[in-house]
Amino acid sequence: MTIDFDAVTEILREAAATAVLPHFQTLREDQVSEKSPGEIVTVADREAEAIISPRLRDLLDVPVVGEEATAADPELARALRNEPAAWLVDPVDGTRNFTRGEREFAVMAALVREGRTVASWILRPTEGTLYTAELGSGAWRDGTRLHRAPAPAEPARMRGAVLSRFLSPRQREHVRAVTPEFAEVGAGAYCAGVDYPRLAEGALDFVLFNRTLPWDHAPGGLLLSEAGGVALRLEGDPYRPDDDRVGLLNAADETSWRTVRSLLLPS
Structure with missing residues (x-):
C-alpha cells in the first residue's frame, strides 16, 4: 500500500497546532510529571499522541507504538517484531527542552514494515520545517531533496x-x-x-x-x-x-x- 505522505504530514501539523504549540512556554507545574525515574511527560505529549495515533490507524490499520502509550503498556512495542507493519509515534521529542521553553523539539512518526523503517516524518513545529524520508526513494526538507556530503577525512x-x-x-x-x-x-x-x-x-x-x-x-x-x-x-x-x-x-x-x-x- 502506498502511504499518503501529505496525509500524515497534516496529522502531525494538526497535533502540533492544537496540542503542542498552545502549551509551549505556557506549561504549568501540574502539567508536567515524571512517568519513570528521570523521564518526564507533559500534557502536550499526551494530548498530541491522542490526536495522532487514531488518525494514523485510519490511514493504515496497523498497531501504533506511541511513546506515551508504550510507557503505560510496554507490551505494545512487541508489534515492531511480531506484526507485519506498525506505526511509531513520538508526540514531543525533546520533552525536557519543551518544558524549558526551548525551541529544540519535534513531532515525529514512522512506519515500520517487517522490522525496517520504510517512511518517516520529523516536524519542527516552532519553525514549521518538515523532514520526510521514504526507504529507497530519498530524504527531503520541505520538499527539497537532501544529499549528505562525505565528512572531512581528518x-x-x-x-x-x-x-x-x-x-x-x-x-x-x-x-x-x-x-x-x-x-x-x-x-x-x-x-x-x-x-x-x-x-x-x-x-x-x-x-x-x-x-x-x-x-x-x-x-x-x-x-x-x-x-x-x-x-x-x-x-x-x-x-x-x-x-x-x-x-x-x-x-x-x-x-x-x-x-x-x-x-x-x-x-
Missing part, C-alpha cells in the same frame, strides 16, 4: 555530538579523553528530531547514542540513511527499530563512521 576537522547521559562511567571518561582529537564534540540538542537533521544537512559529522528507543531513532535513522549517511549499530550492522540493543553511531558516510568508531569507542 578527525581534527570533524564535528560531532555524544549523548553521554546513558554512557557508562568508563565510556564517558574515554569520550572526554579523545575529544581533543576532533574539531568539536558537543552534547547534542537532547532531541533526536534535531540532531538527525543536523547530521543529514551537514552541521554535524557524527552523533553517538547509547539508548536507542525506536520512536526516537526510526524517523531520523531513515532520514539520514536516505540522505546518504549511515545509522549503524556499534557492531556495524544497520539500525532497525525492532532491535533493542544499545549503542548507535550515526555518521556522514561509512569511512567517517569507521574513523570515529575507532577513536570514540573503547575496545
Whole structure:
C-alpha cells in the first residue's frame, strides 16, 4: 500500500497546532510529571499522541507504538517484531527542552514494515520545517531533496555530538579523553528530531547514542540513511527499530563512521 505522505504530514501539523504549540512556554507545574525515574511527560505529549495515533490507524490499520502509550503498556512495542507493519509515534521529542521553553523539539512518526523503517516524518513545529524520508526513494526538507556530503577525512576537522547521559562511567571518561582529537564534540540538542537533521544537512559529522528507543531513532535513522549517511549499530550492522540493543553511531558516510568508531569507542 502506498502511504499518503501529505496525509500524515497534516496529522502531525494538526497535533502540533492544537496540542503542542498552545502549551509551549505556557506549561504549568501540574502539567508536567515524571512517568519513570528521570523521564518526564507533559500534557502536550499526551494530548498530541491522542490526536495522532487514531488518525494514523485510519490511514493504515496497523498497531501504533506511541511513546506515551508504550510507557503505560510496554507490551505494545512487541508489534515492531511480531506484526507485519506498525506505526511509531513520538508526540514531543525533546520533552525536557519543551518544558524549558526551548525551541529544540519535534513531532515525529514512522512506519515500520517487517522490522525496517520504510517512511518517516520529523516536524519542527516552532519553525514549521518538515523532514520526510521514504526507504529507497530519498530524504527531503520541505520538499527539497537532501544529499549528505562525505565528512572531512581528518578527525581534527570533524564535528560531532555524544549523548553521554546513558554512557557508562568508563565510556564517558574515554569520550572526554579523545575529544581533543576532533574539531568539536558537543552534547547534542537532547532531541533526536534535531540532531538527525543536523547530521543529514551537514552541521554535524557524527552523533553517538547509547539508548536507542525506536520512536526516537526510526524517523531520523531513515532520514539520514536516505540522505546518504549511515545509522549503524556499534557492531556495524544497520539500525532497525525492532532491535533493542544499545549503542548507535550515526555518521556522514561509512569511512567517517569507521574513523570515529575507532577513536570514540573503547575496545
